[in-house]
């Protein structure tokens with residue numbers, strides 16, 4: 001039963017997000033440029049809440065306080081190094097950034113690795129409990145949607161045709177599924193390491209929220225979008241909190 005939950009959310013957060021992002025490209029660029037920061041703000045709220053009040057407390061419950069916080073700290077370092085090595089970035093700007101301007105294939109490799117980790121996080125959360133998994137899956141879906149919109153724009157900018165960009169994005173998005181299945185099969189029999197794994201999962205969400213998404217929001221200085229962004233961040237937090245209160 002848990003496997004179906006895991007596969008459902010892995011599909012939703014990967015192929016579902018890519019398909020929704022492809023549909024999103026039908027909107028005029030002006031509309032997309034206004035909507036994407038709002039989606040990113042909502043995603044930031046869900047990631048921070050799912051990491052801090054969802055995954056981290058469960059890591060502490062299952063692995064103890066010291067071990068979980070060490071795993072969290074180690075996670076921040078691991079994700080920093082991975083990001084530097086593989087240019088794994090959440091770039092939501094619609095114009096090529098310093099890194100992404102170079103080549104479309106690098107975006108795809110980094111994205112595939114990131115999606116693989118998302119799959120591991122989804123499976124670890126569901127193996128811990130179904131309500132934690134649902135909150136985690138929603139946080140994955142929320143940040144993947146604007147990320148895929150950004151990736152589409154960057155691939156098109158680096159010369160991919162629409163159908164090629166869709167195909168490659170679907171392929172790199174599909175990496176969530178092997179990540180989820182691998183974590184399901186290995187973690188199922190290794191309950192002893194669930195605490196540290198959930199600590200790493202929390203680190204992944206907090207890192208993406210604070211290190212990748214927030215700086216992008218700060219860069220957008222327009223006719224004061226700050227208040228709307230803050231409200232949407234609160235809405236993201238409210239979604240996770242509401243789920244926790246209703247699902248237990």
Ligand SMILES: [Zn+2]
Pocket residue numbers: 114115118140143144
């Ligand atoms: Zn992701």
